[in-house]
Amino acid sequence: MFKKKPTVKPLAPLRSSDRRKTAEQIISELGLELPSTDLDDPEEKAAAVAKISNIRNALLPENALSARFTTTVGPDLKQVSGTVYVGSYRDDQRILWVKLEDRLYPTVYTLWQNPGIVPLLHTHTPVIEKLQGGADLMTPGLAAGPPFPSKAKQNATVAIASLDSPSVPLAVGRCEIDVSALEKVQGARGHAVENIHWAGDELWSWSNASKPGSQPPDSLQGWLDDDDEAADIATKTEQLDLADGANGGVSLHSGEEVAGAQDRTDIKDAFESVEDKPLSTKEIDEGFRKAFLYGVRHHMDVNRGQPSFGLSFPLTQSFVMANLVQPFLPAYTPAQTASLQIKKTSWKNIKKFIKSLDKEQIVKTKDRDTHEVVIMDIDFKDRTIADFTPYRLPKKETVGGAAQGREHNATVISDPGDSSVGQKIKKLELYRPKEKLADMFEKAQADPRGYHTTSEIGSIVTSYIAIEELVVETNKRLVKIDPILANAVFDGSTHLDKEVINKGTVPRDALIDRIIKSCSPFWSIIRNDESSSTSKPKAGAAPKITIMLETRSGNKTVTKVSGVEAYFIPPQPLADELRKVCAGSTSVEQLKGSSPKTPVMEIMVQGPQKDAVIKALEKRGVNRQWVEIVDKVKGKKKG
Structure with missing residues (x-):
């Protein structure tokens, strides 16, 4: 902590x-x-x-x-x-x-x-x-x-x-x-x-x-x-x-333990002594085949509750190579890294490699044109996949300089499609009473350990005022301060508290506002038609998506976007869309300073692309009020 x-x-x-x-x-x-x-x-x-x-x-x-x-x-x-x-x-x-x-x-x-x-x-x-x-x-x-x-x-x-x-x-x-x-x-x-x-x-x-x-x-x-x-x-x-468990089951990645590799008792130790020599063609072929099986198993373990385990068909050749093969290649030495190239396999290219998987009936493919084939479906119940034993992946330095298992990169860009487009988002700001407010909530017949919206707390306070008959007859906007309110809300720790206690009354709106501030804040973001009861509220203030404009390399402006994960938006597909819309390069990497356990990814787009980013977020159900814009180019900060 x-x-x-x-x-x-x-x-x-x-x-x-x-x-x-x-x-x-x-x-x-x-x-x-x-x-x-x-x-x-x-x-x-x-x-x-x-x-x-x-x-x-x-x-x-x-x-x-x-x-x-x-x-x-x-x-x-x-x-x-x-x-x-x-x-x-x-x-x-x-x-x-x-x-x-x-x-x-x-x-x-x-x-x-x-x-x-x-x-x-x-x-x-x-x-x-x-x-x-x-x-x-x-x-x-x-x-x-x-x-x-x-x-x-x-x-x-x-x-x-x-x-x-x-x-x-x-x-x-x-x-x-x-x-x-x-x-x-x-x-x-x-x-x-x-x-x-x-x-x-x-x-x-x-x-x-x-x-x-x-x-x-x-x-x-x-x-x-x-x-x-x-x-x-x-x-x-x-x-x-x-x-x-050389990794000890410590997950430094978002979601559950990565790829299920830490929770399988039959994981092979890939850090045993490995002779640094070039691989034969047969060994290279086997390395690519195992990498694909590992990539599929990774998605099955990480995205268990999602349709097709988070894969959106058809899968292009480039996606298969970038997300299901490359991150999982068993390259432990410089010589093996140099050997594990698709052109050094017996297939020579990714298209023929995917076709070979079709022949094994692991996948179903379709020719898109003379140069490309796409995967239309994967047989996730195939015994080859079901019996596959994940191996320990070598580590490499990420862009941010921290050593991580390469399966982390696959997790970041696990979804080739973008199911967030067209989604409906509801953002709830909730409050849970602290122990000192329990008596007041119980007398108002409300759950003292539950989560309540501001309007619900207003109704609860109104009910309590009515039950205890605290309304000042000569001015119904004023509420009498009884011992429970004095102890729980106005404890005399500030000058304002002492003034309210001395007067013995407080405006109703001020009382409700003070009680809300005396509660612990929580938040919950609900997607589509999900019930709020299925989402466990998280402590703290509700997060915002940050769009930051800053100058790099002298006078070049870049736009950085972070915090989209809380709104069910996968960063990589959003970056892909922004690259096309803005006609400029984009990148996705871990936000500096974010927790390795629950990493926050940052999308960087060339140019001042604030409006394009906001439009893309609105397509994904994000309200403009949930976005914070930090303009370091002008030295401004907008809410």
């Missing part, structure tokens, strides 16, 4: 009562066992009280400081705020705890000083590297189990360590599933742990003395039950077969 540097306000000493209250919250949330003080012997009772005091001091030292912080996370730059608690780690002042949404999480510095306060999970070293890039831990990435720690229940705070250093936690997260109940991880899918903080992020590196972050210790006592357990984990490390 803390890839971006948080803005930390000035630190202030914790009052004794606040420190005690915070320490008790930590003990309660982590389920730590404390000695009983219900003892008859005064000496034993005094010893128990002293031990509890020592535990509190160990978790949150007496010299602890606190401060509010803000930061932004995710591709939408969602603003997050909370509290950090700073205390001594060795000779430095470090962030020991971070409070997010009224929940306290330990940092690695706290874990290094307090062994065993949370369950410890293990994963492979390559996965740790991805966790330190901000990725979440997927279920197939769990190691050294089952069984897993019994306290690693859903929503529990856990630590994560590498199998290479099993006693040193390197990340802190929250279980999204009941990890303790897992009976196997091979073949499993989905997120296991939401990654909150890791050694190497901005919490770890924060220092009021501008010192670099402290490096993890080589080993720690107390995190493992005994030396036998450490030896057992070390043995598992030595015996680790990367085929069981």
Whole structure:
């Protein structure tokens, strides 16, 4: 979460009562066992009280400081705020705890000083590297189990360590599933742990003395039950077969685990020793054939719920090569890369290659003209496809410079057609009441944990006013402030609050507006005739599509478009249309700074093409009000 540097306000000493209250919250949330003080012997009772005091001091030292912080996370730059608690780690002042949404999480510095306060999970070293890039831990990435720690229940705070250093936690997260109940991880899918903080992020590196972050210790006592357990984990490390998940199930791509390759137990390890020599024609042919089968399986796994698995027939030769073959070629060495060229196959060109697949009855083709053949259909139930075993793909540097598996590129441009053209989009801005508003919503017979539109909240407030008879008789625009409204909405924290409380009344519209602002914002985008009940609202402000005009290479203007994925618009087909409409080159690449886990793609078009982009978006159901235009050429920003 803390890839971006948080803005930390000035630190202030914790009052004794606040420190005690915070320490008790930590003990309660982590389920730590404390000695009983219900003892008859005064000496034993005094010893128990002293031990509890020592535990509190160990978790949150007496010299602890606190401060509010803000930061932004995710591709939408969602603003997050909370509290950090700073205390001594060795000779430095470090962030020991971070409070997010009224929940306290330990940092690695706290874990290094307090062994065993949370369950410890293990994963492979390559996965740790991805966790330190901000990725979440997927279920197939769990190691050294089952069984897993019994306290690693859903929503529990856990630590994560590498199998290479099993006693040193390197990340802190929250279980999204009941990890303790897992009976196997091979073949499993989905997120296991939401990654909150890791050694190497901005919490770890924060220092009021501008010192670099402290490096993890080589080993720690107390995190493992005994030396036998450490030896057992070390043995598992030595015996680790990367085929069981060298990627550890950590998905750095949008959607589910890429191509299903991370959730198949029979994946071949393509990183075994490979001799760097040119391939024979037979090997090149087999490489192209396997790449096509891999490309089809990739679409079947990634686009399971879509017609024809996201493929829009007929498929052209260029599409087949660019999206179903090229990203999946097993080229592990420079010599193999040079060998795996279509002209070096026995078919010599893509047309004859596709025809060969037709002869195997894997696809059905049709001649479009003397130079081109198109695929009209694919037999997705063919045994050759069904029995195909995905192999580990080599990595290459993307345009943005980050190493990624090449199947990522295929995901980006997985749809040759564009089903978003003509779609109808409905954008909902929703609000969920916070806990302090629960009494008011319950009395108005409304769901205090549900999602409501602004008009619905207005009706709920009106119902509450009527039920409690709060309308001022002499001026029906005014509403009396009762204890529930005073505590939940006007708590006296601002000058305006104090003024309203002193008057005892507030205008109805101002009250509704204040209650809406006291709720947590959510959003949901509904496509075509889908019901709002089928779309789970997402936290934060509703996203906008950004159109940015900027100057490059001196005086050349380019237009960049980002954020279209939230509106069910595939970036590549949109870029293809803009290339034709604008008669200029276009490109699609990952937006700089977007999360590798849920990447946001950016379309770049040559020239000042704002109007053409807006017209193309309107064809896809996007309202002009949902678009933000940033004109860096003129230095303007328009809503």
